[in-house]
Amino acid sequence: MGSFFRVAWHVMRKDLTVEVRSKEVLLTTLFFAVSVVLVFSFAIVREGRAPDDVAAGILWVAVSFSGTLAMGRTFERERYNDTLRALLLAPTDRPAIYTGKLLGLLILLALVEMVLVPLVGLLFTAPILAYPGRLAALLALGTLGFAAVGTLFAAMLVRVRSRDTLLPVLLYPVTIPVMIAGVRGTAALFQAVPDEAMAQFWIGLLVFWDAIFVTLALWTFEPVMTE
Amino acid sequence: MTKLNTLFIGLSAGMLAVAPWIINAAPYESTMGLVQKVFYFHFPSAILFLVAASICGVSSGLFLFFKKPKADGWALAAAELGLVFGAVTLVTGPLWARKAWGVWWVWDPRLTSSLLLWMIFSAYLLLRKYGGPGSDKLGAGMALFGMINVPFIYVSVNVWRTLHPQTSVVPTLPTDMGIPLWFCFAAFTMLFVTLLNLRARLEHQRARVEALYLAEDEA
Amino acid sequence: MRFCRVFVFLVAGAAAAPALMIAAQPPPQSEFVPVDEVPPGEQIPAINLVATAYGFVWVVVLGYVWSIARRLQRVEAELADLESRRK
Numbered sequence: 329m330g331s332f333f334r335v336a337w338h339v340m341r342k343d344l345t346v347e348v349r350s351k352e353v354l355l356t357t358l359f360f361a362v363s364v365v366l367v368f369s370f371a372i373v374r375e376g377r378a379p380d381d382v383a384a385g386i387l388w389v390a391v392s393f394s395g396t397l398a399m400g401r402t403f404e405r406e407r408y409n410d411t412l413r414a415l416l417l418a419p420t421d422r423p424a425i426y427t428g429k430l431l432g433l434l435i436l437l438a439l440v441e442m443v444l445v446p447l448v449g450l451l452f453t454a455p456i457l458a459y460p461g462r463l464a465a466l467l468a469l470g471t472l473g474f475a476a477v478g479t480l481f482a483a484m485l486v487r488v489r490s491r492d493t494l495l496p497v498l499l500y501p502v503t504i505p506v507m508i509a510g511v512r513g514t515a516a517l518f519q520a521v522p523d524e525a526m527a528q529f530w531i532g533l534l535v536f537w538d539a540i541f542v543t544l545a546l547w548t549f550e551p552v553m554t555e
Numbered sequence: 556m557t558k559l560n561t562l563f564i565g566l567s568a569g570m571l572a573v574a575p576w577i578i579n580a581a582p583y584e585s586t587m588g589l590v591q592k593v594f595y596f597h598f599p600s601a602i603l604f605l606v607a608a609s610i611c612g613v614s615s616g617l618f619l620f621f622k623k624p625k626a627d628g629w630a631l632a633a634a635e636l637g638l639v640f641g642a643v644t645l646v647t648g649p650l651w652a653r654k655a656w657g658v659w660w661v662w663d664p665r666l667t668s669s670l671l672l673w674m675i676f677s678a679y680l681l682l683r684k685y686g687g688p689g690s691d692k693l694g695a696g697m698a699l700f701g702m703i704n705v706p707f708i709y710v711s712v713n714v715w716r717t718l719h720p721q722t723s724v725v726p727t728l729p730t731d732m733g734i735p736l737w738f739c740f741a742a743f744t745m746l747f748v749t750l751l752n753l754r755a756r757l758e759h760q761r762a763r764v765e766a767l768y769l770a771e772d773e774a
Numbered sequence: 775m776r777f778c779r780v781f782v783f784l785v786a787g788a789a790a791a792p793a794l795m796i797a798a799q800p801p802p803q804s805e806f807v808p809v810d811e812v813p814p815g816e817q818i819p820a821i822n823l824v825a826t827a828y829g830f831v832w833v834v835v836l837g838y839v840w841s842i843a844r845r846l847q848r849v850e851a852e853l854a855d856l857e858s859r860r861k
Contacts, residue, residue, distance in 0.1 A: 477700065484696060489687035497681055498693075501674035502700045505707075508667075540703055548696045551619045564839060571835070575828065582808035589820040591806065593827045600831075639838050647827040654820050720803045727805040746835065753842050760849045767856040 332427075335420045339428025343402065344435065353401045354436055361394035361444050369451060383454035384514035388470070388507055390444055391437070395474055396496050398436055399482040402429070407486045416553055426549040430479045437471050454518045462517055462527050469534035470510030473541050474503045480545040484552050506541070509533045563749040570742035577735045584732075590654035593647050595735050598725065599743035600643040601669070605705050607637030608672055610751070611679075612702025615695035627691050628758030630698055631683060632751050634676050640747065641673040656718050664711040665719040668704055675701040 347353055368386045372378060406412040415425055445467070449456035456463060481498050485491040513530030516523040574595070584591035611633035617626035648666070649659040660666065679697050682690050712719045728736060 480696065481693070484689075484693040487689040488682075488693055489690075490685055494682055494686060498678050498697055501671055501678050502697070504671055505668075505704075541700075544699060544703065548619060548699060552692045552696050568835075571831070585807040585809045586803075590823055592824050594806075596827055596831050639834060643831055643834055646830050650823045650827045650830075654823055720806070723804045724806055729806075729808050731808055732806060750838065750842065753846060757842065757846045757849060760846070760853055764849060764853050764856060767853070767860070771856070771859075 332421055332424045335418075335424035336427035336431060339415070339425050340431040340435070343429065343432035346405070347432075347436065353398055353405075354439060356401065357394045357398040357436065358440050358443055360397050361390045361440050362447065364390040364393045365444070365447060365451065378452050381515055381519060383448050383452035384511050384518050386452065387444065387448045387454075387514060388511045390448070391441060391467075391471065391510075392474060392500070392503070392507060394440055394444075395433075395437055395471070395478060396499060398433060398440070399475070399478040399499075400492060400495055402433060402436075403482045403486050412483070412486055422550040422553055423546045426479065426483070426546060429483065430475055430545075433475050433479055434471060437475060438468075441467055441471065455522070458522060459517050459524070459527070462524070462531070463514065465531050466510055466513045466517075466527065466534065469531065469538055470506055470513075473506035473534060473538045474499075476538065476541045476545045477503050480549055480552075483549070503541075506534065506537050509537065560749050560753055563745055567742045567746040567749070570738065570745075574735070574739055574742065577738055580731075581735045582729075582731050587655045590651055593651035595739045596743075597644060597647040597651060598736065599740040600640045600647065602740070603743055603747045604637055604640040604644050604669070604672070605709065606747070607633045607640055607751075608676065608702055608705050611637060611676070611698045612705075615698035615702075619692065619695040619699070624762070625759060627695070628762065629751075629755045630695065631758050632754035634679050634683075634698065635754055636747060636751055637676045638673070638680060639750075640743075641669070641676065645670060645673060652718075661718055663717040663719060664715045665708060665717055668708045668711055672701060672704045672708060675704065 365386055368382075368389065369378065372382055403412070406415070416422065418425070445456055445463070448454055478495075478499055481502075482495055485495055485498075488494065509530045513527045513534070516526035516530065578592050578595050581592070581595075583589060611630045614626040614630035614633060617623045618630060648669075652661070653659050675697070679694055679701065682697065683694050686693065709722065711717070712721050713723075725736070
């Protein structure tokens with residue numbers, strides 16, 4: 329167990345060190361996320377006012393779109409330098425490498441969300457501070473489920489033709505259950521009369537899907553990455 | 556196509572051809588009336604849609620974890636049949652709903668998750684078609700993620716509040732309605748098995764052709 | 775494997791989650807009740823929907839059988855060609 333987490337920790341630190349030096353993925357993802365929010369604002373705002381109950385949807389669309397971008401980019405770097413092969417040749421548990429990659433991506437997306445959530449709260453007058461714990465749980469669990477599948481698919485797609493178009497094509501149908509739970513749970517917290525029980529229900533469902541997705545991803549990473 | 560396969564396809568086509576008379580003899584449903592007869596096509600194709608998804612997932616697991624090369628052909632065949640039977644389910648469903656519920660579509664858990672599963676298998680087939688080398692393993696991983704939706708779809712109507720009839724409809728079906736249903740189910744299943752067999756054979760023959768070309772290149 | 779314990783933990787999480795999903799809900803239709811007569815004025819639009827559904831099944835099945843037959847014929851011809859060349 330100890331070495332599993334040590335390897336995961338090293339892979340994560342490697343990714344984050346590269347990222348701290350260039351900030352490429354963080355900045356492009358962040359900018360893209362903000363653009364998505366703006367595009368949606370222009371699409372739905374009428375006479376200077378956004379309709380009610382759209383904040384949750386826009387937040388999650390921005391998270392999923394920018395998340396796909398970040399996943400594609402982190403593995404693009406590995407492919408470009410042909411370092412994924414070196415990483416996989418290391419005499420360690422493959423699932424540990426996957427876990428490290430996933431943790432790196434999660435930290436990146438958490439940083440993006442820290443900007444995204446206040447922005448959505450500000451632009452769409454969503455009560456983001458009413459239930460900070462519940463909102464954080466929804467975002468963390470939703471991002472985990474999404475990123476768990478995304479990391480696996482992005483890693484597998486490194487070797488496949490037309491990977492840039494295929495990542496969203498494969499990822500969105502599979503992760504929509506997580507998206508639905510995230511959006512409905514967040515909407516329950518953002519509505520005029522917040523429904524805590526409903527948010528709790530969706531958090532439970534997110535735990536359920538996350539457990540399935542993470543287990544299945546850890547399980548399939550090994551055989552899928554073996555040539 | 557072998558003679559046996561042709562026979563089975565002919566037989567199921569014959570059964571589908573006489574099905575309208577058998578369905579016509581069945582009684583009308585008390586609240587939905589005539590339109591409920593869509594059920595006799597909708598239910599078998601929906602069940603086989605889920606069966607196809609499960610076969611695809613299980614064969615993908617065999618391919619991925621136990622390195623059975625032929626299982627990949629079965630997975631691809633099952634995915635394609637899932638797409639076909641899923642399309643039948645997703646088209647006959649709204650036709651029934653238009654009359655029974657007054658709308659073509661509602662976003663309830665059963666309908667949404669069925670559409671999702673269909674999307675997953677469309678994505679799987681897109682990947683297999685355009686992914687090139689390496690897409691077989693990735694596809695297998697994808698199919699496993701698709702398969703976990705199956706039990707979710709099956710129980711969704713019993714867990715959530717929804718317009719869709721519950722799973723208990725079928726076991727409590729009166730005999731007059733049960734005979735046409737199982738008649739249609741038999742026809743659909745025979746068709747499914749034969750087509751799955753043929754489609755998998757197509758994939759296995761393709762693999763043989765590829766191996767022969769490789770051998771020719773080496774020689 | 776080392777992540778076995780993580781696995782067990784996750785499965786336990788998956789098993790516990792549905793407990794949170796129980797909610798009071800009105801029961802949907804749980805059985806079909808047969809009647810002999812269709813309410814008058816109902817048949818005309820419904821028959822179109824049923825006929826469309828039946829027609830769609832036929833179109834899809836025939837189209838798919840044709841597509842498989844064509845592809846299979848092509849591959850088997852290619853296979854026969856290759857095998858005769860090897861001899």
